[in-house]
Amino acid sequence: MNLKDRIxxxxxxxxxxxxxVDWAIAKGVKFIDAQLDIAxxxxxxxxxxxxxxIREKAAANGIHLGLHTLSGVNIAEYSPYLSEAIxxxxxxxxxxxxxxxxxxxxxxxxxxxxxxxxxxxxxVGHIEKASRYAEEVGAVLYLENMNWEPDLAEVHYLAHTVAxxxxxxxxxxxxxLKWSFTVNHAHLVPDGIDGFIDGLDMSRLGEVRxxxxxxxxxxxxxxxxxxxxxxxxxxxxxxxxxxxxxMNAFGSLDDMNDARDYLVARAExxxxxxx
Numbered sequence: 001m002n003l004k005d006r007i008x009x010x011x012x013x014x015x016x017x018x019x020x021v022d023w024a025i026a027k028g029v030k031f032i033d034a035q036l037d038i039a040x041x042x043x044x045x046x047x048x049x050x051x052x053x054i055r056e057k058a059a060a061n062g063i064h065l066g067l068h069t070l071s072g073v074n075i076a077e078y079s080p081y082l083s084e085a086i087x088x089x090x091x092x093x094x095x096x097x098x099x100x101x102x103x104x105x106x107x108x109x110x111x112x113x114x115x116x117x118x119x120x121x122x123x124v125g126h127i128e129k130a131s132r133y134a135e136e137v138g139a140v141l142y143l144e145n146m147n148w149e150p151d152l153a154e155v156h157y158l159a160h161t162v163a164x165x166x167x168x169x170x171x172x173x174x175x176x177l178k179w180s181f182t183v184n185h186a187h188l189v190p191d192g193i194d195g196f197i198d199g200l201d202m203s204r205l206g207e208v209r210x211x212x213x214x215x216x217x218x219x220x221x222x223x224x225x226x227x228x229x230x231x232x233x234x235x236x237x238x239x240x241x242x243x244x245x246x247m248n249a250f251g252s253l254d255d256m257n258d259a260r261d262y263l264v265a266r267a268e269x270x271x272x273x274x275x
Contacts, residue, residue, distance in 0.1 A: 003234075003274040004264045005030045009256040010068065010209070010249040016040035017054055025061045027257050031245040033066035033106065036096060037073075043092055051099040059101070064245065066104040066207075067097050071146070075126050076110025076119035076158060083122070090130040094139045104206060105134075106142045106180050109159035109168055120158055124171050131174035142180035142206040143168060145196065147218040148188040162191045162199035169200060178206030181237075182249075184213045184220065187228055194236065202240040208233075210263065211250040220250035223259050223266070230263055231270030238272050 008031025011020040017034050024032050036043045058065050069090070077086045090107065097105050107127060112119035127143065134141050145165050146157035159165045169179065179200060186196045212226030213219050223230055246263075248256035268274045 001030070003267055003272070004260050006244070007210075007246045007248060007260045007263055008032055008064070009253060010247050011035075011253070012068070012249075013038065013041060014253060021054060021058050021061075021063055021065075023253060024063050025057075029257060030062060031064045031066070031247065033068045033104075033247060035068050035070060036093070037070045043096065046096045046099060048099060051096070055099075055101045065100060065102045066106065066142075066247075067093055067100075067102050068106040069093055069108060071108045071144075071157075073108075074110050075108050076112060076123035077126075078118060078122035083126075086126050087129055090126065091133055094130065094134055094137060094141075097139050098137050102139075104140050104142050104178075104180075106144050106207075108144055109146060109157070109164070111146075111155050111157045113155060116156075116158070120164070120167060123158060124168060127168070127172055127177065128174070131172060131177045134176040135174060139176065140206070141174075141177045143172070143177060144180040144182055144209070145185055146182075147185040150217070160185060161189055162195050165196070165200060169204065177204075179204045180207050180209060181205055182209040182211075183228065183233055184209075184211040184226075185218075187213055187215050187226075188218065193228070193233055197236050197240065202237075202242065205237075205240070205242050205244065207244055208237060208242070208246045210246055210248050222251055222255055223262055230266040231272075234263075234267035234272045235270045238267075 011034040013035045077083050110123040146160045148160045186193045211220035212223045214226045
């Protein structure tokens, strides 16, 4: 598969999953993922009757489908009732993924309010439980490295540095848990994109999520609007042996589709084989 075909589009919750599959077919996009929390893609609405035609159309047209949980849901919950709800939320996503034959589910490491160690311990417990269930039913989870928030912010995402990400991956060893590498998040911290590539196990890399930024704060810009060196990024990642997919996550559906040509050109400029 050539590099352009390996670059997908994050539908998010912009359109229904049915319309998203139709859009991907029309545009020649082979990889999509979607968030299924609320309408038009309510998580509890994906029974067999709704899932069957989606998975059949996707399979018939070579569409690789993934799901993406909501980062605002705090996977690092430790309070009674809320903690149980996190496990139920992840299990529900896994069940729908199996019904849709979705190939991956992006999950998040949670966030803290100054109680970092306790939150990280809780998050690892929830993700470990979800990973075990994923093994039982044949689902695959991708854990995303998150973004830095200003130091004075009350809420901070976890696993936004190499050290925090290592904490998770050293403890979460399920073969059904891989890494979703969001390069614009890495660009916000001193570790940088190269630091994450050097510091984490690239054999566990499942996908690479793409947007541009200036390194100042969290914003998903179109490639070329910020200062990420995408040529270098592609060269380092492809040289690691990665042959999975990339996922654009910025702007509109058409913005993401149009940017695939720009990204392939930057990779080719850097000496990456794109065919």
